[in-house]
Amino acid sequence: MNIISNAVKYNKEKGEILLSYYETQVDDRHILFEFHCKDTGVGMSKEFQNHIFEPFTQETGGARSVYGGTGLGMPITKKLIEKMGGTIKFESEKNVGTTFMVQLPFLISADMKHAESQEDDVSIGGMRILLAEDNELNMEIAEFLLTNAGAEIIRASNGKEAVEAFAKSGVGEINVILMDIMMPVMDGLEATREIRTMNRSDASAVVIIARGGISIGQ
Template identity: 50%
Template sequence: MYLGGHAQINACGVCRLRGRCISKPIGLRQWVVHPFAQEKQDARSVYQGTGLGMSIVKSLVEQMGGAIEVDSEAGVGSKFVITIPFEIAAAPKPVKKTLSGVSYSIAGLHLLLVEDNDINAEIAKRLLIDRGAEVTVVHDGKQAVKIFADNVQGTFDVILMDIMMPVMDGLTASKKIRAMERPDAKTIPIIAMTANAFKEDAERCIIAGMNAHLAKPLEIDKIISAIHEDLI
């Protein structure tokens, strides 16, 4: 019967448990781990239990590749030393900080949203406005080229460009904007928004002069992260 004690684990993976218990001084090492073994087994014993505790501990320790040692003295108590091998974990690798999980703000930015689907345009506009952005919406690439050319330099901070659109697609519109003879035409971030999510689709967007490629359905946090990545 265990009456109390304490445990310590050192750097080598050795767990030492010391405490007082009712013990049998003769042949204890063999006796204590036997199932149902108790020092006092008569009906008048005040000690309760089934005598299974130490045999269960021994079985579990051995299953983990360890060993248990017992040192006992009648009237003084018993000391149990359990040794279990542990693997030392490798030092954690430094984590590179990324945009993931970082909160950015687009409050105050003026975004040109180019999207031919009215529902998609309305949803995206509402999400962006809710984050504090000013949003101008046009519905095809030709309108995007015209509104960009008709406004003074610095009017728009970012262009969010759909790819598959009537009249003029997003790739052609991006090329025309990049070809304009004005400084902001060369530097304004143009982010593709498209259902075409293959690697070759992203490569075509980059060749056309776009800065990033986002696959639909769009997630507002990914849009905001892409905006900040290209504005830095």
């Protein structure tokens, strides 16, 4: 969606956007899809093309600088695609346009109904998750994935903020805490100890998961 929204945002008046995809069966269990998004927009300078996937990088001095933004859209997009085992490439020419090419592999299921029933059994829709993460890019990616899955996110940029957010919440209001271990002000382990010793019924019961998938007990 970020690629398409950029194609719209940075296009010219009466410009065009062409979306296409191709599929190639790799073997009897895997298939590869390639998605193309081609626009007739303002394009990118050679210098900016070398840094487009770097966090907080924006092109200045051109039409792109008018629209602003955080400079996190493309780095997040690239990370998400790579987490899915895919690749992203692009071709761009200043004042001519840009074409993005994304390749994503998929597993061909022999029993789609069985796979769908398994997916239905696991859902985080409606859950309230306290997300403690000091790295802004990691925070953006995690929040994007979790909210897309239907969860409500409470953000904390360090352990102290996580402790304060949990203390302010109602009993049982937070279902899960995702806790980064290495954070400034107060690290994840100390924050966990603070939460576990609070005088409230859910302090010892709330699930706290450290980055890396380790469940933190008392």
